[in-house]
Amino acid sequence: GVGGGGGRDPNKKPLPAVNHVDFGTIYVNEIKKKDVTLVNMGRFNFDYLFGRNSNNPMLQLTGGLSGSTVRKGDRVKLSLDFRPVSPINLDGTEFRCTIAGKYDYVIRVSGRGIRPALHFSFDRYDFGPCFITPPGVPPVAEEVVLRVTNQDPSAHLSLDCTFAKTRALAVDCHPAVLEPGQAVDVPFTFVPREVMDYGFTVPFLVNGSSTINVGVIGAGVPARLELANSSQVQMNFGSVSEGDEQSKQVRVVNRSARPLEFEMVDKQEMGMGRLEAVNVSVFPRGKVILGPRETGTIDLQFAPNKRMAAWSEDVVVSYAGVERKLLEVTGRSTGIELALETDTLPFGTVCMGSQQTQSVLLENSGDVTTSFRWQNSSFGPHFDITPLEGTIAPQAEVAFQVTFRPTAIDEDIRVDGIRLFLDGTNPLALTCVGACVPQPEDSINDLQFNGLARQAQVQSVTIKNPTPKPWFLKPVLEGDHWKCSDELQVPANGSADCEVTFFPLEMTNPPGGAAMDATVAAAEGEGDEGDEGAGPAAPKELTGSLFFALPNGSAEMYTLKGTSGPPECEGTTEVETPAKAILPVALPVKNWLPRAQRFQVKIELDADTAPASTEVDGTPTVDVGALGTVDYVVKFKAYKEGTAGARVTFTNVETGEYLFHDIKATVTAPGVIDTLVLESSIRQVARRLITIDNPLPADMPLTFPDEWWTCDDPDVQLVQLGEMQGNTEGTFQVEYRPLVADATGAPPKETQLTFTIAELGTYKYGLKLSALPPASEPMLRFEAPLGGHQTETFSFDLFNKAPLTLTCEVSNPLFFEVEKTMAVEAAEGWEGQSVRIQVKFEPEKLGTIDDVLVVNCGEAGEYRCKLVGLCRRPQPMGPLDVAKGGSRDLTIRNVYAEDQVFEFTVDNPAFTLGAASATIKTKESGSVTVKFDGAAAGAAAGPVTAKVFVSCPAKEGSPPWCFYLRGEN
Secondary structure, three states: OEEOOOOOOOOOOOOOOEEEEEEEEEEOOOOEEEEEEEEOOOOOOEEEEEEEOOOOOOEEEEOOOOEEEEOOOOEEEEEEEEOOOOOEEOOOEEEEEEEOOOEEEEEEEEEEEEOOOEEEOOOEEEEEEEEEOOOOOOOOOEEEEEEEEEOOOOOOEEEEEOOOOOOOEEEOOOOEEEOOOOEEEEEEEEOOOOOOEEEEEEEEEEOOOEEEEEEEEEEEEEOOEEEOOHHHHEEEEEEEEOOOOEEEEEEEEEOOOOOEEEEEEOOEEOOEEHHHHOOEEEEOOOEEEEOOOOEEEEEEEEOOOOOEEEEEEEEEEEEOOEEEEEEEEEEEEEOOOEEEOOOEEEEEEEEOOOOEEEEEEEEEOOOOOEEEEEOHHHOOOOEEEEOOEEEEOOOEEEEEEEEEOOOOOEEEEEEEEEEEEEOOOOOEEEEEEEEEEOOOOOOEEEEEEEEEOOOOEEEEEEEEEOOOOOEEEOOEEEOOOEEOOOOEEEOOOEEEEEEEEEOOOOOOOOOOOHHHHHHHHHHHOOOOOOOOOOOOOOOOOEEEEEEEEOOOOOEEEEEEEEEEEOOOOOOEEEEEEEOOOOEEEEEEEEOOOOOOEEEEEEEEEOOOOOOOOEEEEOOOEEEEOOOOEEEEEEEEEEOOOEEEEEEEEEEEOOOOOEEEEEEEEEEEOOOEEEEEEEEEEOOOOEEEEEEEEOOOOOOOOOOOOOOOEEEOOOOEEEEEEOOOOOOOEEEEEEEEOOOOOOOOOOOOEEEEEEEEEOOOEEEEEEEEEEEEOOOOOOEEEEEEEOOOOEEEEEEEEEOOOOOEEEEEEOOOOOOEEEOOEEEEOOOOOOOOEEEEEEEEEOOOOOEEEEEEEEEEOHHHOEEEEEEEEEEEOOOOEEEEEEEOOOEEEEEEEOOOOOOEEEEEEEOOOOEEEOOOEEEEOOOOEEEEEEEEOOOOOOOOOOOEEEEEEEEOOOOOOOOOEEEEEEEEO
């Protein structure tokens, strides 16, 4: 016989008859089975052999051998499995079963495998260039909606998106089941974080089996709105009289790669815009769109309606989610400005016949002397004011005396609109109030079963045969909740047991009703008692009957009664997944009824599982065909390592029946989330941003341990930008500052950065670090004459984490002198410390001398500085005065690397030298004495001048040093 589920059709006939098996229409990657049972009811064993006219791997005969032997009284059960992996039509496929070598049974198979009839409004979308925003500013999101429509005329189709949210793209697709003709909108939110091109493939899972990919591309570009003329960044309206107006215009240009929508913003303060408060209007009002490189005009109008001192305010523009200062405007206005210190003067209670006097000030904060006059007729019978009229100078005050002298007993005396007239402006009003009082005074057997829903319980019924012939009985069973064999053979003069299996398809009300209450709560989504639309109450007791018609003319009947409690767990699925990764978990959902069921899905986390850092999600409902099984996919994600658990309950909302699965997850250390590439010249800082989701409630704090981040590379540090609590994401900055350059051609150094948040676990990022030589070297320039010297200082920042001794060297120490070593303490913090090294230039020949100062700092790297020195000809010195008959020593320095002989000559015989030559040691100074004897007889009166030349014969071509002398005759 061939049948689906538990039914069978025993009326299959051999050739020439053809037997038909129809699988109907199912979706790709689903499975449908038909049972094929061979029963040997004869007296001999027989052989069978199955053959087929085509070898289609999507249709297989399983469950046993395709050819074997069936023993007498025995049966063989096989299964026809139809599992399409692509669209297919089975029409024309035949199986031939040959029995005992001569009986042929032909099974002609029909059925189709089709793809789900879901229509996607697009399969590729280009967001084009989209704006990025600075860190800490809410990102500007671009959104497009994908509409998915179920075009199948009869089938319900489930839809889920397995795309893991990224920093740049989020797909808001919750698991859903679409009825025929129903459509669902799936928003795609594109939030570029960097200036780069983006590309994504978004997979959609249909019916838990078929995948449809949607491609999404876009680019991140900066938003730039600037003044066309940068000189207008400060604009002055000047001094404008009250009641007049002054207008200015500026032009702005969109330097972005896409159209830019902007709006002028007047920042609010105390319920009023700051520009509005100084009577400045900005046009256009509302949002304006400028195309790329398009310009627009902003009109600014200052129309003061009162006197104002000099003021300054920022003109702010909002675009791409940020507010920026566009320019600054200043101005002032002149005019009349007078005010009473109060517009209401309360006097309290005054007894009849008495009076009370209070003062009120008039203040002139304007620029003009103004006359004032009280309107006497507005006082009423109870009040007087003095003085009645006068003038008030700018920046002055006048005190008025207001007297309350009630003329009648009244608990509410009030005079409104006492008017004070002012020249050149609107009058002021005063209200006076007071009171005047008088002087004080809430043959049938019962078979009872008690088990759990969808759990089998077996009892036996014994049938006795007192006759000499065997009985072949066909039990008649009524009741959906019981099962027994189709035949029972009772031997002659013997007995046989018939096993009755109680398999309750629904729950009854157990004592206390606790299980049923849980079922109803699950079915109704924890609704209030008495909600309308709840399913019918489960029966208190399940009933059925079992009847045996006996060949001896008698019969036996059993009344079947049963109760059932809540079902046991269908199974515990144990999984292992790294933290922060989405793991699909397939749970088999079995339909125990011969009709289709729709289950509502409820997911509950275990009590010891942190709900804020654990996400378990799936479709809200699932449809399962009659006696079928569907894999329900749950998406599991945990942020922290450890163990987590959840219970997934599937409830028929019409009947309240349910089944449930438990998930136990072992969450291991997370993998590397992303690899960041940082490249920097030594001692320069390269930066990259890291943005992570914050799934925690806004009021839940985040805890960072003392050592909350680690990295194997000492040249890397991690900095948190802004507060993470209360925000949907957190931003961090990775900074890389190498101290030693990589070898030429060396690959980037790979390391790992790890940081931990107590509530969200560990985050791992890979780093590829490249340290480049400095783009340029600093330079010190020197200029000194031969025989002179110059000292300059080489300053640099040192990033040593421990005390060290620097070594300094130059290649030409004859010209440049530097300390060979220097002890330096450890630098505090990331910013390092400043170090200064003095270099002395003392040349021994004319011209330009180049050298390099090399400072070796060990692990802190090597610093190099170019040295360029220029040696000029010696400058003449003097005139040096020498008195008649007196003498003077001239100092000469040996700048050469060896001891040298220096020769001295004078060009006037009136001066004599103490020696014609002298030997001076290297890098030391010597002297020669010059004496003035007086002018020769008959020489002209006045000072006598001469020149002394100092030369080094060993240094040919070196210019001499010259000293000018002046003798006082």
